Amino acid sequence: MISPYTGWTREHWADLADRLLLSARRHASPSHARVSFPGEPGGYGPDVDALEGFARTFLAAGFRVAGEGGRDPLGLMEWYADGLAAGTDPHHPDRWVRLDEHGQAKVEAASIALVLHLTRPWLWDRLPPRVREQVVDYLAPAVGSGYPPINWVWFQIVVEQFLASVGGPYAQEDIDAGLALAESFEREDGWYADGAERAYDHYAGWALHFYPVLWREMAGLPPDPRHLARLERFLDDAVHLVGADGSPLVQGRSLAYRFAAAAPFWVGARAGAGSPGLLRRAASGIVRHFAERGAPDENGILSLGWHGPYRAIAQDYSGPGSPYWAAKGLFGLALPADHPVWTAVEEPLPVERGDFARVVRAPGWLVSGTRADGVVRVVNHGTDHSHPGSGLADAPLYARLGYSTATFPLLAGDPLDQSVVVLDEEGRASHRTGFDAGPVRVLPSGTLVGSSRWRARWGEQGPGPDHGYSRAGAPMRDGPEVEVVSVVRGAWEVRLARLTGQARRLRMGGWPAPEGGPATRVAGGPGLGESGTEVAATPLGERTLVPWCATPGEAEPGRWYAAALLLGDGGRPPVIGEGKITWPDGTIDDVPEPETATFPGLSK
Structure with a gap:
């Protein structure tokens, strides 16, 4: 049996992603540019909420198609291409909040850029020239813009690296300064702090270790041995922080992102850091923990909460689309079915040994x-x-x-x-x-x-x-x-x-x-x-x-x-x-x- 501890295989993960994506369609505008999940608006308003709904489910769609080598029976790329066309059109009634209008758009732009990179043969390369120009224009305000000196530096790096890869505007000095700042977050034993403070939480894994591996791929650079060594050492600690029931450590902000906590294990597998069977055991345990406890719910919706809805755990800025950053935990689907992380037999977590x-x-x-x-x-x-x-x-x-x-x-x-x-x-x-x-x-x-x-x-x-x-x-x-x-x-x-x-x-x-x-x-x-x-x-x-x-x-x-x-x-x-x-x-x-x-x- 390939999954003796969780029972979850790649098919379970794919079914979960498809359920989330098909449910999201029921809450989309006719243009597909806005995905407005039910619930009270977040602190940034319904326009930001709708952008989050698009960008964060787009992550799941991109991982799904990339791991299948372009096979797309649900027509995900076509569906999201329609949304890209409308959302980046400054004259469309469903146009997105721009990066120079609201800071949260800088976060969502990074997800959009990352998926456009991962699915380039099946989406970007097939977009009409006009839509490509609109996307570049939409992302361009990242260049030279100010970003908070925390994990957000990676959002600017990822967006500008994508712009560079498609002939758009970018500033190498922005990328270099962001990389230098990200290096300053390094701490002992492969950990990163989320900025200059003693800020340690799940962002260490689902952001600060996640993006360096993918940025180097976007830039056409070989893996950095320093990053890989840090990632492997961090993962050795991270697998010790998962309970036998799959619960991640309940600590730090943004807990409504739930199984995004699986992201560092998948990026470790992509980078060849750590044991594939142990990494999948940790990731599958986390997602199964939530899937068996009401997240997503019977309608395929991820609420603001932990297992079920619980608004008090969210931050002021969180809205109905925010929990879909959980899609980062689905990154394993970007790895093909014959990848070692999917073919290895699960190994026990440290707490199970x-x-x-x-x-x-x-x-x-x-x-x-x-x-x-x-x-x-x-x-x-x-x-x-x-x-x-x-x-x-x-x-x-x-x-x-x-x-x-x-x-x-x-x-x-x-x-x-x-x-x-x-x-x-x-x-x-x-x-x-x-x-x-x-x-x-x-x-x-x-x-x-x-x-x-x-x-x-x-x-x-x-x-x-x-x-x-x-x-x-x-x-x-x-x-x-x-x-x-x-x-x-x-x-x-x-x-x-x-x-x-x-x-x-x-x-x-x-x-x-x-x-x-x-x-x-x-x-x-x-x-x-x-x-x-x-x-x-x-x-x-x-x-x-x-x-x-x-x-x-x-x-x-x-x-x-x-x-x-x-x-x-x-x-x-x-x-x-x-x-x-x-x-x-x-x-x-x-x-x-x-x-x-x-x-x-x-x-x-």
Whole structure:
């Protein structure tokens, strides 16, 4: 059996793509230029929504036809050629928002350019000269234009490289500057940050590793050994971040793109980086995870949500067409049926082979997978989509102390889940964004250790559009310094915390597990005598349980408080005492001292 773990073959993928594409036609304008899915308009308005609907489904159509060597029984190229003709015609009533009218058009233009490259013999080469001229004119405002210094630099590179390949206007200095900026995003072990901040999320894979491979193909250049080495190393971490049930790590913005998380595994296969059977296992697991849980729905629609609709996980700019960036996860269909990634037998994910413990240095993550329940957990001491000392309110999808493949962070309110907070006089919880990150490491026993330290602050997210990360607002109120050390083994974390200076009440929050899901528990040590469980709603369950423990009164400054936090089946809790931690499996570790020399931004 070629797919012993997922049961998914290339035919399953093709059927999913066809279902999405045929459903999209039902929501298209007569010219095919606009695809307007049902739902409330996004923050950029219905014109942008309709452009996204076209461009993002165009990705799926292009991958489908490219992988079939031009065979096109659904007439996809003809259908989208009609839309190109109308959308790029400045006088057509269905014309698209232009790149110099709205920034989001710069994003969608890159998808259009990429598909025109991948399907050139069957689409671009057959377009009438007038339509080719219109397409070039539509894309031309990318030249010399400003793009945000994040993953967007690749959108300009891809568009201008396509223009260069068809004799259109382009500026080599734009491409060279974009490539240099993209190189500046490189971090340890093959990872990229999404810009200058500690911004680590799925964009590392579905954008920052995705486009370099395809850009070099567009430019007619051989593979870059540096990029391939980074991609292979990144993929070694990435396969460890997929749960046995196929769930990708629930962390970071743009989660409504769902199985776009499969994109780096497919681009790795195209580049010859990694084991084909393992890459397909990861990708097929991710797409099956969603397909079996209501995405797409019974009408073939991808809603704004996770499994089903859940508007709160989207950003302000997201509209009904936005989720179709999930089509990037269908990139494997651009690889022909005889490619090794389709003919190799699936291999088990790391979490299916056995328990593992791993540090991922760039984002500052302690990663623990347990075979018994198939859950992957990340304890976070390096990512907040900000920078040291920024002192902003926390973004729930970045600044929590933990993320997993089986839990969803609470999206509203002050920090509760996966947090160490200081409570003010009104019981409001403090924030940690702008923390100083300590090292992440593996002890000789295989136990993981990481730490961070910050100035507790109270305040709110600032005004302005919500793009999923922290926004500056009114000045935050400062509190005491907080220092946290995490010691992780299997399903358990021993969390040590202390305050310095001002005495305040201290609270530790545990994993936000959906009722009926993996067990969640917090066992407070001496001094953490209060405890409880809050119930909240998340995309994984209307009843999500968040256990917590706290000091009954003010915490003693300088004193270490310890709690054991569980997600999954961990047996009895670890025993903490006399400078030792005794784990359920009998392993004994010394309680690690925090490496305070790594916290230059705070006084001792």
